[in-house]
Amino acid sequence: MKLSSTLLSLASLALATALPKNPSVPRSTSSFSSTSGLQFTIDGTTGYFAGTNSYWIGFLTDDADVDLVMSDLKSSGLKILRVWGFNDVTTKPSDGTVWYQLHENGQSTINTGADGLQRLDYVVSSAEQHDIKLIINFVNYWTDYGGMSAYVSAYGGSTETDFYNSTTMQAAYQNYIKAVVSRYSNSSAVFAWELANEPRCQGCDTSVLYDWIEQTSKYIKSLDSEHLVCIGDEGFGLDTDSDGSYPYTYGEGLNFTKNLGIETIDFATLHLYPDSWGTSDDWGNGWITAHGAACEAVGKPCLLEEYGVTSNHCSVEAPWQQTALNTTGVSGDLFWQYGDDLSTGESPNDGNTIYYGTSDYTCLVTDHVAAIDNA
Ligand SMILES: *[C@@H]1O[C@H](CO)[C@@H](O)[C@H](O)[C@H]1NC(C)=O
Ligand SMILES: *[C@@H]1O[C@H](CO)[C@@H](O)[C@H](O)[C@H]1NC(C)=O
Numbered sequence: 001m002k003l004s005s006t007l008l009s010l011a012s013l014a015l016a017t018a019l020p021k022n023p024s025v026p027r028s029t030s031s032f033s034s035t036s037g038l039q040f041t042i043d044g045t046t047g048y049f050a051g052t053n054s055y056w057i058g059f060l061t062d063d064a065d066v067d068l069v070m071s072d073l074k075s076s077g078l079k080i081l082r083v084w085g086f087n088d089v090t091t092k093p094s095d096g097t098v099w100y101q102l103h104e105n106g107q108s109t110i111n112t113g114a115d116g117l118q119r120l121d122y123v124v125s126s127a128e129q130h131d132i133k134l135i136i137n138f139v140n141y142w143t144d145y146g147g148m149s150a151y152v153s154a155y156g157g158s159t160e161t162d163f164y165n166s167t168t169m170q171a172a173y174q175n176y177i178k179a180v181v182s183r184y185s186n187s188s189a190v191f192a193w194e195l196a197n198e199p200r201c202q203g204c205d206t207s208v209l210y211d212w213i214e215q216t217s218k219y220i221k222s223l224d225s226e227h228l229v230c231i232g233d234e235g236f237g238l239d240t241d242s243d244g245s246y247p248y249t250y251g252e253g254l255n256f257t258k259n260l261g262i263e264t265i266d267f268a269t270l271h272l273y274p275d276s277w278g279t280s281d282d283w284g285n286g287w288i289t290a291h292g293a294a295c296e297a298v299g300k301p302c303l304l305e306e307y308g309v310t311s312n313h314c315s316v317e318a319p320w321q322q323t324a325l326n327t328t329g330v331s332g333d334l335f336w337q338y339g340d341d342l343s344t345g346e347s348p349n350d351g352n353t354i355y356y357g358t359s360d361y362t363c364l365v366t367d368h369v370a371a372i373d374n375a
């Protein structure tokens with residue numbers, strides 16, 4: 001999801017009162033999440049899992065808010081939470097603003113302090129305590145929270161897509177990956193490492209992203225061979241079952257089937273935003289089944305990793321959930337995005353947000369989790 005600028009205010013929230021001490025991330029002895037054919041296996045259970053997205057949870061400064069979200073997810077039966085594992089800046093923010101990595105004058109500096117990766121440490125440790133599994137990504141294609149543009153501005157280049165094949169930018173990116181992966185490589189709370197949020201390379205030959213995906217996923221596996229690795233792309237570029245609409249085309253530089261064939265990519269991701277893509281809501285059902293078939297052909301599961309609309313949440317999204325649940329090759333879905341009542345007020349609302357405790361939540365979480373349990 002690309003965020004509108006009004007949603008970024010959380011990044012600049014001042015740190016409230018005392019900062020937590022460096023929270024230790026307890027080691028768990030339970031086995032890591034894995035794939036089993038076309039399905040996911042979590043804590044010994046193989047099947048279909050529901051979850052959600054919270055890009056902001058690692059930027060919260062109050063541990064109690066993090067625990068509240070994890071506790072509400074757990075009691076709802078949501079199992080997978082996708083979070084932003086990046087927060088790139090090009091100027092060091094004033095004290096009290098959370099940032100993870102600074103890119104300036106051809107150099108990158110990782111913030112492991114109390115207003116840096118220690119905030120992500122707390123998310124991981126709270127997830128461990130609440131049996132929630134995390135997808136953690138490393139960079140944004142969009143400029144929200146820095147993105148590839150932050151690297152480009154520090155290292156030189158004309159567009160964000162120069163990121164993919166620049167030796168210096170890739171070295172900085174891999175250095176960041178190493179810092180994050182080595183922090184949590186023993187944690188059973190990690191569901192998967194993810195290369196980026198919605199990587200695109202418009203007008204590029206599909207080899208540019210393919211090569212970058214192969215190189216990066218191999219690198220992650222060399223650091224941590226145990227956890228799953230995925231791309232985080234939107235699922236663009238698929239000619240089987242294509243109706244010729246924009247998302248099926250190769251214009252954004254992605255070939256879904258080819259990328260999924262990479263040995264070090266464990267499962268596929270797809271997103272679904274008819275409002276942004278100029279397609280109908282109902283079109284989403286075919287988008288899901290087309291990817292399920294492609295995943296089945298390759299022999300790896302698909303995760304419907306983001307989906308949203310800004311109105312009629314229940315009537316539009318519930319059929320997508322049913323389709324995902326009854327499509328072979330699709331083993332989970334994560335709605336965009338989770339909402340809760342934090343100590344600072346309501347978490348960000350981009351119109352897609354499904355708030356805990358609302359009737360939309362009953363429809364898209366309580367009822368969906370019950371349908372999964374009865375499937
Ligand atoms: C992970 O476990 C290995 C082996 O027990 C250990 O050497 C390493 O320090 C641990 N890493 C972290 C981040 O705890
Ligand atoms: C990087 O890829 C772009 C295409 O997106 C190409 O124009 C450029 O020449 C490539 N640069 C290098 C260093 O390979």
Ligand SMILES: *[C@@H]1O[C@H](CO)[C@@H](O)[C@H](O)[C@H]1NC(C)=O
Pocket residue numbers: 206239250255256257258
């Ligand atoms: C996409 O990748 C598949 C599998 O490698 C290949 O058969 C197909 O020709 C590719 N399509 C395009 C347009 O590159």
Ligand SMILES: *[C@@H]1O[C@H](CO)[C@@H](O)[C@H](O)[C@H]1NC(C)=O
Pocket residue numbers: 285319320322323326
């Ligand atoms: C799968 O879900 C869709 C709802 O999107 C429904 O129309 C269809 O009948 C379902 N198929 C089966 C076999 O349950």
